[in-house]
Amino acid sequence: MRTAHCVDTVRTAEAALMARLPEGALMQRAAAGLAAACADLLGRVYGVRIALLVGSGDNGGDALYAGARLARRGAGVSAVLLAPDRTHQGGLAALTGAGGRIADDPFAVLATADLVLDGIIGIGGRGGLRPDAIPIARAARGSNAVIVAVDLPSGTDADSGEVTGEALRADATVTFGTHKPGLLIDPAREYAGTVRLVDIGLDAELPSIPAVEALQHEDVARLLPRPSAESDKYRRGVVGVVAGSARYPGAAVLAVAGALRGGAGAVRYVGPATEAVIARFPETLVHTGPPAKAGRVQSWVVGPGLGEGIGAVPEILASDAAVLVDADGLRQLDPEAVRGRSAPTLLTPHAGEAAALLEVAREEVESARLASVRELARRYGATVLLKGSTTLVADPDPSVAVRVNPMGTPWLATAGSGDVLSGLAGSLLATGLNARDAGSVAAYLHGLAARRAAADGTPITSWEVGEGVRGAWGACVLGGRT
Numbered sequence: 475m476r477t478a479h480c481v482d483t484v485r486t487a488e489a490a491l492m493a494r495l496p497e498g499a500l501m502q503r504a505a506a507g508l509a510a511a512c513a514d515l516l517g518r519v520y521g522v523r524i525a526l527l528v529g530s531g532d533n534g535g536d537a538l539y540a541g542a543r544l545a546r547r548g549a550g551v552s553a554v555l556l557a558p559d560r561t562h563q564g565g566l567a568a569l570t571g572a573g574g575r576i577a578d579d580p581f582a583v584l585a586t587a588d589l590v591l592d593g594i595i596g597i598g599g600r601g602g603l604r605p606d607a608i609p610i611a612r613a614a615r616g617s618n619a620v621i622v623a624v625d626l627p628s629g630t631d632a633d634s635g636e637v638t639g640e641a642l643r644a645d646a647t648v649t650f651g652t653h654k655p656g657l658l659i660d661p662a663r664e665y666a667g668t669v670r671l672v673d674i675g676l677d678a679e680l681p682s683i684p685a686v687e688a689l690q691h692e693d694v695a696r697l698l699p700r701p702s703a704e705s706d707k708y709r710r711g712v713v714g715v716v717a718g719s720a721r722y723p724g725a726a727v728l729a730v731a732g733a734l735r736g737g738a739g740a741v742r743y744v745g746p747a748t749e750a751v752i753a754r755f756p757e758t759l760v761h762t763g764p765p766a767k768a769g770r771v772q773s774w775v776v777g778p779g780l781g782e783g784i785g786a787v788p789e790i791l792a793s794d795a796a797v798l799v800d801a802d803g804l805r806q807l808d809p810e811a812v813r814g815r816s817a818p819t820l821l822t823p824h825a826g827e828a829a830a831l832l833e834v835a836r837e838e839v840e841s842a843r844l845a846s847v848r849e850l851a852r853r854y855g856a857t858v859l860l861k862g863s864t865t866l867v868a869d870p871d872p873s874v875a876v877r878v879n880p881m882g883t884p885w886l887a888t889a890g891s892g893d894v895l896s897g898l899a900g901s902l903l904a905t906g907l908n909a910r911d912a913g914s915v916a917a918y919l920h921g922l923a924a925r926r927a928a929a930d931g932t933p934i935t936s937w938e939v940g941e942g943v944r945g946a947w948g949a950c951v952l953g954g955r956t
């Protein structure tokens with residue numbers, strides 16, 4: 475599991491650790507890890523030209539001490555001081571003592587740099603870059619240098635992943651002690667590039683429950699259902715899929731495709747697209763009457779491609795099975811009917827649907843994804859999976875870590891992929907996973923399936939994503955064992 479903690483938590487942990495260590499020890503650990511990461515990225519240090527962008531805080535101090543280490547190994551290091559009268563004095567002395575210098579002309583230094591270290595602001599920053607830093611950040615981005623952000627890309631918000639002004643887009647970020655939520659959540663994540671975590675000994679001081687966490691192969695492998703010798707199809711779980719319409723029969727087929735690959739023992743399809751479903755998947759149990767008469771299920775998936783036919787939603791919400799509500803099912807969703815449920819409930823909106831549920835503009839959701847998913851989970855008293863390039867899954871209990879899916883790919887932005895995801899997550903719910911695990915494991919498998927299918931750089935269809943779930947499942951189980 476990759477975990478991320480918020481700034482206040484990091485500060486508290488840092489204070490507890492610092493109280494036991496000699497002054498400056500933490501910054502030296504950070505700088506040593508940062509310098510080593512830069513050396514790895516560059517492949518060599520001697521003769522390399524490095525520009526440090528140095529702000530007024532300790533983030534700049536890290537950059538200066540790392541610059542001093544690299545200068546001692548033969549790099550030509552120049553520091554661009556954005557707040558000359560508030561520069562970290564110890565760091566500056568270390569840099570000049572190691573042969574580094576203060577840049578007279580930032581633009582000339584940036585034009586020839588091989589590597590730029592962004593130490594403008596770290597976890598103490600507020601808002602985007604200030605006006606004096608903007609032309610310098612643009613010159614850095616416009617150069618041929620590799621840009622390495624210190625702790626986080628300057629101008630991005632550490633806690634929320636929001637980017638409210640201009641920020642410096644990095645090729646790599648070296649972060650200290652723990653990930654920050656913004657390094658995992660869009661839009662800030664896109665500015666971070668490849669993220670490397672440097673251990674500075676903070677782990678023992680950090681709370682065991684992070685703010686945000688991301689599953690990895692071994693976590694998924696641990697959560698995936700496995701049938702036992704006594705399992706029959708009913709004990710493995712039955713998922714009911716209420717999806718599709720005369721206008722959108724394909725949504726039913728794709729939701730069933732996902733459901734068949736999520737580990738449930740049987741899939742019941744309820745709706746008008748029985749012929750299309752059976753033609754593709756003869757193993758599906760089909761029913762054309764109301765869901766209540768379809769037979770027992772452990773979970774319902776309701777919504778994909780229903781169009782105007784959303785009459786079954788209240789009936790399904792009133793059932794005692796786990797319920798996943800997606801797409802058209804989210805329209806006219808009654809918060810009281812959702813909040814009153816005792817069985818697990820998972821809502822799976824994309825940004826537009828989430829915006830409608832929150833009665834805000836779609837851009838507001840996209841720019842504040844973490845806050846939006848938390849607010850939806852709170853309002854509906856349900857687990858919410860907010861789809862997107864970094865899909866988030868929030869529990870209604872705010873003390874539970876929000877899961878972020880690290881397996882997204884832009885190729886998944888294709889018609890029908892959400893239908894596959896709903897079926898898959900609903901199937902995992904039927905096997906007994908709780909809503910947060912079902913949603914986050916489904917998002918992971920779905921993303922991994924898409925990545926594998928698009929590995930050769932060609933566009934993929936939602937059908938192929940469904941087909942790829944088996945391979946993704948296998949990759950997690952095999953990867954999880956190693």
Ligand SMILES: NC(=O)C1=CN([C@@H]2O[C@H](COP(=O)(O)OP(=O)(O)OC[C@H]3O[C@@H](n4cnc5c(N)ncnc54)[C@H](OP(=O)(O)O)[C@@H]3O)[C@@H](O)[C@H]2O)[C@@H](O)CC1
Nearest residue numbers: 488500501504531532533595596597598599600602604625
């Ligand atoms: N915690 C840890 O475990 C460890 C932390 N370490 C390091 O310390 C870093 C945190 O250092 P920090 O607290 O000094 O804050 P930091 O981000 O450098 O600067 C904030 C200053 O910048 C200013 N400012 C604010 N917004 C701004 C903006 N938009 N644009 C421009 N300036 C802006 C604001 O001052 P103002 O100008 O508002 O008076 C504020 O005082 C952390 O990220 C990590 O790198 C490691 O060394 C070791 C372990």
Ligand SMILES: [K+]
Nearest residue numbers: 592595624628
């Ligand atoms: K930074």
